[in-house]
Amino acid sequence: MNIRPGIAADNAVLVAIWEDAVRATHDFLSEDDIQFFRPLVRDDYLPAVEVLVAEDADGEPVGFIGLDGPKVEMLFVSTSQHGKGIGKALIEHVGRLKGPLAVDVNEQNPGGVAFYLKCGFKQVGRSELDGQGKPFPLLHLSQAS
Structure with missing residues (x-):
C-alpha cells in the first residue's frame, strides 16, 4: 500500500469510496441524507481539506483521509478493503506528520x-447535532492527553 497526497482528479473515485463506505457503516442515514451529502462531499468538503489517498498495489485508490491541520475531517475506506489495516495506516501516517489527532x-x-478508540483516541466531548445541524450526535475524540 502507498499513501500519497490527493489531487483534484481523485475526487470522483473518492466520492465513490465515501458513498460505498457510508452505505455500509452509516445505517442511520437515509437515502435522502446520502443524496444531500454527496454533492457536499464532492464540491465543498474534499476541496476544503488536505487529502491523503491510500492506494493498493495496482495504484488504485482504496481509501482516503481528509485533514484540517491535526483534525481528521473524513476517513473512508472501500468496503472491500475493510479490516485490512488501511484506515489504521492512514491514521498512523498522518499522526507522524501532524502529532496527536482529533x-x-x-x-x-x-x-x-470502536476504530478510533483502538487507535488511541479518547472522548473529550459530545454534540447533539452534526455540523449541518442534523440530528446525528457527534462524539468529539482526541489522541491528546
Whole structure:
C-alpha cells in the first residue's frame, strides 16, 4: 500500500469510496441524507481539506483521509478493503506528520467509534447535532492527553 497526497482528479473515485463506505457503516442515514451529502462531499468538503489517498498495489485508490491541520475531517475506506489495516495506516501516517489527532465521529456509527478508540483516541466531548445541524450526535475524540 502507498499513501500519497490527493489531487483534484481523485475526487470522483473518492466520492465513490465515501458513498460505498457510508452505505455500509452509516445505517442511520437515509437515502435522502446520502443524496444531500454527496454533492457536499464532492464540491465543498474534499476541496476544503488536505487529502491523503491510500492506494493498493495496482495504484488504485482504496481509501482516503481528509485533514484540517491535526483534525481528521473524513476517513473512508472501500468496503472491500475493510479490516485490512488501511484506515489504521492512514491514521498512523498522518499522526507522524501532524502529532496527536482529533476527530468527530457519529455516535450512531459504533464501528467508527470502536476504530478510533483502538487507535488511541479518547472522548473529550459530545454534540447533539452534526455540523449541518442534523440530528446525528457527534462524539468529539482526541489522541491528546
